[in-house]
Amino acid sequence: xxxxxxxxxALPGLAIATGVLIAGLLLAFTVGRYPVSLGELxxxxxxxxxxxxxxxxxxVESVILQVRGPRVLAxxxxxxxxxxxxxxxxxxxxxxxVSPDILGASSGAALGAVIGIFFSLGIVAIQGFxxxxxxxxxxxxYAIGSAVRSRDPILVLVLTGVVVxxxxxxxxxxxxxxxxxYNQLPxxxxxxxxxxxxxxxxxLLPLFGPVALGTAVLIxxxxxxxxxxxxxxxxxxxxxxxxxxxxxxVAAATLTTSASVATAGIIGWVGLVVPHLARSLVGPxxxxxxxTAAILGGGYLLxxxxxxxxxxxxxxPLGILTAVVGTPFFIWLLASMQRNWS
Amino acid sequence: xxxxxxxxxxxxxxxxxxxxLDVALNTGEVLALLGPNGGGxxxxxxxxxxxxTPKAGEVRLDGKPLxxxxxxxxxxxxxxxxxxxxxxxxxxxxxxxxxxxTAHGSLFSQPSTHDRDVSHASLERFGIAHLAQRPYTxxxxxxxxxxxxxxxxxxxxxxxxxxxxxxxxxxxxxxxVLAEIGALAKSGHGVLFTTHDPNHALRAAxxxxxxxxxxxxxDGPVDEVLNRTQLEELYRAPVERLTDTATGAVAxxxx
Numbered sequence: 204x205x206x207x208x209x210x211x212x213a214l215p216g217l218a219i220a221t222g223v224l225i226a227g228l229l230l231a232f233t234v235g236r237y238p239v240s241l242g243e244l245x246x247x248x249x250x251x252x253x254x255x256x257x258x259x260x261x262x263v264e265s266v267i268l269q270v271r272g273p274r275v276l277a278x279x280x281x282x283x284x285x286x287x288x289x290x291x292x293x294x295x296x297x298x299x300x301v302s303p304d305i306l307g308a309s310s311g312a313a314l315g316a317v318i319g320i321f322f323s324l325g326i327v328a329i330q331g332f333x334x335x336x337x338x339x340x341x342x343x344x345y346a347i348g349s350a351v352r353s354r355d356p357i358l359v360l361v362l363t364g365v366v367v368x369x370x371x372x373x374x375x376x377x378x379x380x381x382x383x384x385y386n387q388l389p390x391x392x393x394x395x396x397x398x399x400x401x402x403x404x405x406x407l408l409p410l411f412g413p414v415a416l417g418t419a420v421l422i423x424x425x426x427x428x429x430x431x432x433x434x435x436x437x438x439x440x441x442x443x444x445x446x447x448x449x450x451x452x453v454a455a456a457t458l459t460t461s462a463s464v465a466t467a468g469i470i471g472w473v474g475l476v477v478p479h480l481a482r483s484l485v486g487p488x489x490x491x492x493x494x495t496a497a498i499l500g501g502g503y504l505l506x507x508x509x510x511x512x513x514x515x516x517x518x519x520p521l522g523i524l525t526a527v528v529g530t531p532f533f534i535w536l537l538a539s540m541q542r543n544w545s
Numbered sequence: 546x547x548x549x550x551x552x553x554x555x556x557x558x559x560x561x562x563x564x565x566l567d568v569a570l571n572t573g574e575v576l577a578l579l580g581p582n583g584g585g586x587x588x589x590x591x592x593x594x595x596x597x598t599p600k601a602g603e604v605r606l607d608g609k610p611l612x613x614x615x616x617x618x619x620x621x622x623x624x625x626x627x628x629x630x631x632x633x634x635x636x637x638x639x640x641x642x643x644x645x646x647t648a649h650g651s652l653f654s655q656p657s658t659h660d661r662d663v664s665h666a667s668l669e670r671f672g673i674a675h676l677a678q679r680p681y682t683x684x685x686x687x688x689x690x691x692x693x694x695x696x697x698x699x700x701x702x703x704x705x706x707x708x709x710x711x712x713x714x715x716x717x718x719x720x721x722v723l724a725e726i727g728a729l730a731k732s733g734h735g736v737l738f739t740t741h742d743p744n745h746a747l748r749a750a751x752x753x754x755x756x757x758x759x760x761x762x763x764d765g766p767v768d769e770v771l772n773r774t775q776l777e778e779l780y781r782a783p784v785e786r787l788t789d790t791a792t793g794a795v796a797x798x799x800x
Contacts, residue, residue: 297633352558423653430644432634436596437627442620442648487634
């Protein structure tokens with residue numbers, strides 16, 4: 204994909220990321236309330252590929268293709284989307300502590316979704332509302348941030364994101380307060396906690412399209428993104444029109460974030476944790492980092508989702524598990540970065 | 546080729562830093578920009594680089610208004626060496642220098658073999674090719690300054706503009722960077738640098754430009770412009786002049 208830049212030192216890291224994804228795939232298909240053996244999985248997948256019939260019980264085939272298949276694909280796509288968006292935002296804002304929701308994408312999508320649930324709309328409409336909410340929120344943050352004249356446009360943008368995010372959070376609170384406490388409120392609460400349990404085949408295309416488009420744009424811009432992580436004036440002196448390029452990167456990263464939030468609800472921390480793990484595997488060069496983060500993010504969320512549906516009698520919301528993993532990671536990161544801030 | 550500013554009024558959105566400034570830099574010569582803090586050195590530097598738009602007057606590059614150049618065209622003629630900083634991400638030295646090739650590629654392009662050759666030659670020239678695979682964040686301040694110089698040279702520019710290139714370096718590295726500035730001019734580049742030390746201007750520059758409160762105090766050959774009276778007026782502080790009896794070389798001491 205990017206042969207010239209992939210020198211020897213990038214390959215082991217990429218291999219580890221791919222290993223995590225493969226392990227995640229095997230576990231996700233085989234583990235669960237209805238255990239499936241590796242042999243059964245292989246024969247079903249081979250039969251599907253060759254167009255023949257698998258030599259297994261129909262229930263096994265249905266579990267693999269209808270029940271777990273869409274959910275596995277969705278987990279990989281959502282994990283990749285959040286990881287790629289997080290990698291892009293961390294580079295763009297020159298800060299390894301930011302995540303995809305920094306510009307209000309998640310809170311905007313949350314408000315869109317709870318409004319959709321409030322008006323008792325169908326699932327597709329709810330996802331559409333979430334998607335539009337995320338894009339509108341980031342657009343508003345960007346417009347306000349650009350209107351405020353400052354010598355540090357990045358800081359203004361991040362602070363505007365925090366402020367607008369707080370306002371949108373208040374909006375979510377208001378809608379929940381007004382909602383029917385018996386039907387709507389539980390639906391909103393579950394959606395806000397993040398889950399893939401309701402994901403089916405029809406959800407896959409609306410998720411895949413925006414995620415693939417956004418990721419493709421970011422990977423195409425991978426070399427420029429290195430220079431974009433330098434101070435603004437330095438990047439311009441190197442010959443980069445930073446303004447238009449920043450809009451393109453923010454739009455692409457928001458697209459992948461909004462699509463994944465629309466499908467799976469609010470799943471925090473993935474976009475913060477995975478870029479760090481990927482950077483420790485292959486270094487900060489975006490040419491290697493973006494593909495590694497995409498692969499690793501898919502495997503990471505797949506493992507967490509498998510944990511979510513198997514570790515207890517009831518399914519645990521994804522957002523809660525990613526937070527349980529992400530919070531200590533963030534504190535460790537904060538502590539280990541202290542010396543660079545002094 | 547010539548980089549020049551005519552009747553420049555410089556500053557930021559909300560305030561003016563300097564007025565009526567004329568400045569010119571030819572290829573093959575070194576110009577040192579001297580003056581007290583807040584006098585407008587950095588603002589003038591960024592205006593000449595095209596990073597700030599002048600509020601009045603015009604910057605011209607090779608006779609054409611700088612504004613007529615695209616951001617990429619400009620970067621292929623004028624390179625900027627910022628003050629040494631520690632980056633957020635641990636890019637390898639090789640990657641940092643390769644970033645100097647950005648303006649020679651298109652929006653979606655990756656560095657070519659030619660880009661790698663140019664970057665490597667640039668690293669060799671500054672004697673830091675052995676650092677190529679080291680993280681930029683893990684090398685010394687002097688080495689970082691040389692890496693940024695190598696990145697500027699990889700841009701294959703006609704002009705190199707440096708913001709306080711000696712500020713954070715130890716004595717030995719200061720001398721090394723000043724020698725490289727002289728070498729850049731010998732290879733045909735026009736070099737502009739800011740400094741707090743008049744001795745660095747004496748050492749490396751052909752001309753000095755003295756700037757106080759946004760006004761030009763003097764502009765001319767270093768041995769004419771840099772004298773005790775002129776420096777005392779520039780810094781509003783007493784200055785002592787020393788002469789080496791053996792070589793006749795001159796140096797200034799503050800206080």
